[in-house]
Amino acid sequence: MFIKKVKGNTFLVETSFQSIPFYKLEGGKIIMVDCGLIEEREGILNLFSMEGLKPAAVLATHAHVDHIGNAAYFQKEFGARIIMNEVEAAVANSIRGLKTTYSTLAATDIMKHFGNMVVEADEKIGMHEDHVEVLGADFRIIAVPGHSPGHIAVLTPDNVACIGDTLASCDVLGSSRMMYSFSISKDLESKRSLMDLDADKFVLSHKGAFDEIRSIIPANIKYFEDSADEVLSLIETPVGFEELLDRVIRHKGTKVASLYKYNRMERMTRPLLEFLIDTGRLRCEIVDNRLYYVK
Ligand SMILES: [Zn+2]
Incomplete structure (x- = not known):
């Protein structure tokens, strides 16, 4: 894990898993754009301590575990101001809110796996707001919904665009078996x-x-189109969700030995089916109280 300069006062923390941008103010205070996984916390804190940096605010692109995993911690331990899009803030502010993302998990399992995500935002950015002032610094906001319902891109005062999860690098695309998107149709629109x-x-x-x-x-657009095509190729005759998910898991060669991993695969597969329905290539049919996906 290391810190790298991007431009002017904009830097990023490079972890093995992600890049976390931050904007440096006078006196070592920083405004982070997202704040990493709980597993990365110790490394991030060590870097900050070595460089004399203090997280004074977290401006989150969206409410996913690798983006707000330490928000409540920084708020409590450093008094960091947490700023989020209003929809993402509503998702993150309780286990009930997180249930909109993890809809097929019981509240107790959400608490167990994602309880560290719960945070009460100090400031909420409206869906149509195009900038936000944070501790005297002006950040441009661009709505790019799709990967999550209220995902935003954030431009630092140095004109560095922090894109969040709206796009992934070609290296990451090449090494990812599947990727998550809340609404692929909307996400592709935002990518464009x-x-x-x-x-x-x-x-x-x-x-x-x-x-x-x-x-x-x-x-990035082709990645999701190809993923949808792959799922469609696994459907010949009408098939129920559990059977189809099993085919997807086997096709991807993934090992699913825990509720957490099963839920991940489920959450990545459902939006692909919805995208196929949205684009007229698949439909749902109910036969004898059972749901089938039909080409
Ligand atoms: Zn995400």
Whole structure:
């Protein structure tokens, strides 16, 4: 884990799993854009301590575990101000809110696996707001919903665009068997909209800082289109969800030996089916009280 300069006062913490941007203010105070997994906390704290940095605020791109996993901790231990899009803030503010993301898990399992995500945002950004002032620094906000319902991209005062999970690098795309998106149709629209985004540098959470993103947008769109095509190829005759999920898991060569991993596969598969329905390639049929996916 190390800190890397991106431009001006914008830096990022590079972990083995993700890039976490931050903007440096006077006196070592920093405004983080997202704040990493709980498993990365110790490493992040060590880096901050070595560099004399204090997390004074966290501006979150969205409420996923690798983006707000330490938000409540930084709020409590450092008095960091937590700023989130209003929809993402509603998701993160309770186990009940998180249930909108982890809808097929019981509250007790959500608490066990994702309880550290629960945080009460100090400030909520409205869906149509295009900037936010944080401790005197002005950040541009761009709505890029899809990967999550209220996902935002954040531009630091140095004109560095922090894209969050709207795009992934080609390396990450190449090594990922499956990726999550809350609403693929909306996500693809948001990915396309980034073609017009003018910024001096771009930071992708997964992962790295780039001079441009136009060349990787088509690969990101193709990734989800290919994933949907793959799932569609596993359906010949009408099939129920459990049977189809089993086919997807086997096709991907994934080992699913825990509720957490099963839920991950389920959460990644359902949006692909919804995308196939949205694009007219699949439909649902109820036969004898059972749901079947039909081509
Ligand atoms: Zn995410």
